[in-house]
Amino acid sequence: MAKKSLDKSKIKFLLLEGVHQSAIETLHASGYENIEYLKTALAEDELIEKIQDAHFVGLRSRTQLTRRVFENAPKLIAAGCFCIGTNQVDLQAAQEHGVAVFNAPYSNTRSVAELVVAEAILMMRGIPEKNIVCHRGGWLKSAAGSYEIRGKTLGLIGYGSIGSQTSVLAESMGMKVKFYDVVAKLPLGNASQVRSLDELLQSSDIVSLHVPETGATKNMIGERELGLMKKGAYLINASRGTVVDIDALAAAIKNKHIAGAAIDVFPVEPKGNDDEFVSPLRGLDNVILTPHIGGSTQEAQENIGVEVAEKLVRYSDNGTTITSVNFPEVALPEHPDAHRLLHVHANVPGVLSAINRVFSDNNINISSQYLQTNDKVGYVVLDVHSPYSETALEQLRNIEGTIRCRVLF
Ligand SMILES: NC(=O)c1ccc[n+]([C@@H]2O[C@H](COP(=O)([O-])OP(=O)(O)OC[C@H]3O[C@@H](n4cnc5c(N)ncnc54)[C@H](O)[C@@H]3O)[C@@H](O)[C@H]2O)c1
Numbered sequence: 001m002a003k004k005s006l007d008k009s010k011i012k013f014l015l016l017e018g019v020h021q022s023a024i025e026t027l028h029a030s031g032y033e034n035i036e037y038l039k040t041a042l043a044e045d046e047l048i049e050k051i052q053d054a055h056f057v058g059l060r061s062r063t064q065l066t067r068r069v070f071e072n073a074p075k076l077i078a079a080g081c082f083c084i085g086t087n088q089v090d091l092q093a094a095q096e097h098g099v100a101v102f103n104a105p106y107s108n109t110r111s112v113a114e115l116v117v118a119e120a121i122l123m124m125r126g127i128p129e130k131n132i133v134c135h136r137g138g139w140l141k142s143a144a145g146s147y148e149i150r151g152k153t154l155g156l157i158g159y160g161s162i163g164s165q166t167s168v169l170a171e172s173m174g175m176k177v178k179f180y181d182v183v184a185k186l187p188l189g190n191a192s193q194v195r196s197l198d199e200l201l202q203s204s205d206i207v208s209l210h211v212p213e214t215g216a217t218k219n220m221i222g223e224r225e226l227g228l229m230k231k232g233a234y235l236i237n238a239s240r241g242t243v244v245d246i247d248a249l250a251a252a253i254k255n256k257h258i259a260g261a262a263i264d265v266f267p268v269e270p271k272g273n274d275d276e277f278v279s280p281l282r283g284l285d286n287v288i289l290t291p292h293i294g295g296s297t298q299e300a301q302e303n304i305g306v307e308v309a310e311k312l313v314r315y316s317d318n319g320t321t322i323t324s325v326n327f328p329e330v331a332l333p334e335h336p337d338a339h340r341l342l343h344v345h346a347n348v349p350g351v352l353s354a355i356n357r358v359f360s361d362n363n364i365n366i367s368s369q370y371l372q373t374n375d376k377v378g379y380v381v382l383d384v385h386s387p388y389s390e391t392a393l394e395q396l397r398n399i400e401g402t403i404r405c406r407v408l409f
Pocket residue numbers: 084085086105108109112157158159160161162163180181182183210211212213214216217238239240264265292293294295296
């Protein structure tokens with residue numbers, strides 16, 4: 001029997017964390033109607049229940065896609081992070097289960113950069129404290145401790161998309177910019193790269209973090225690093241909550257070594273808007289606390305919705321994995337006259353020759369073949385002109401090392 005791809009009505013998308021409606025519109029426009037849409041993140045057990053019959057999952061930064069989730073997601077072929085960070089996904093486990101992961105690496109960059117510059121100004125003017133006092137009926141008219149940002153040094157930790165965009169905005173407002181990054185980066189404008197984190201901390205009036213969550217960035221700002229910062233300096237963190245030792249920061253603010261902070265991300269964040277936010281930073285003057293909204297603007301969310309949904313659609317319709325964060329990247333042409341097979345396998349010797357043997361044994365002529373591998377996984381795409389038989393597919397699925405195998409008609 002000839003095998004065609006799954007009917008679009010049977011392909012299920014599970015969208016979590018209230019991703020923007022633009023994602024749904026993009027999926028509808030491509031013929032995908034089977035969408036379960038939830039406004040919240042799900043805890044592991046609930047997620048495992050919901051993901052059983054999902055082919056695609058869409059999430060933001062709160063949902064944890066753990067190894068256990070992948071082990072219990074038999075139909076899942078791709079995950080879309082409708083955000084920049086992908087640390088909430090066990091990328092290794094995803095790859096081992098043949099699940100391609102996509103994100104939106106630039107769509108909220110500008111939103112974060114704008115917020116950081118705004119916070120630098122607000123903190124250097126002592127606005128959080130003055131604002132609170134006014135709300136309580138007080139009047140704190142004073143220039144004491146208030147400064148312009150012009151001429152001050154902004155120290156950026158991480159000079160990737162957000163760090164470098166922040167650099168441009170800050171310089172245009174007259175700040176001097178220094179940055180520390182583990183990679184040598186082209187400094188934009190008059191910015192300069194320093195050799196060590198310590199040098200950056202010792203010479204900056206405001207330090208802002210723009211690194212991903214990794215083993216190396218965990219608590220990279222702790223008691224020692226805060227102690228190295230200038231007395232009266234400010235700290236901004238809109239990267240990940242694990243990067244700053246939050247108790248050490250609270251202590252440094254209380255003993256007035258650090259004059260203020262603007263923190264958007266926390267080691268533990270509430271699961272949803274109805275849960276209490278607990279932090280040692282609550283109640284401290286000149287600390288701006290925001291609920292992880294660095295990338296939460298209408299512009300960013302709408303763009304992210306379209307961008308990530310399009311990547312999922314392209315992978316579903318065509319097999320293209322370009323920009324996947326964990327999968328070998330293959331850019332594929334349209335295949336109007338061909339039947340396309342997508343085969344994901346462990347990257348071990350012999351799999352490719354076994355695949356080719358199935359084709360010759362079944363007398364199937366290959367019209368095009370595309371292959372990319374990384375150290376763990378191989379992704380091969382084969383276009384043929386006659387439909388795949390169930391027998392050939394069964395043989396392909398039975399090849400040792402096969403992780404996933406699907407047909408696009
Ligand atoms: N608050 C929010 O809503 C929000 C929004 C978007 C992104 N983020 C976070 O911001 C992070 C940065 O985003 P991006 O788009 O700029 O990422 P990016 O990958 O473009 O840049 C990260 C930079 O950090 C550098 N880096 C990595 N490890 C480092 C280390 N140990 N020390 C110094 N530098 C190091 C990298 O070399 C890179 O230049 C994301 O990973 C995400 O976690 C938060």
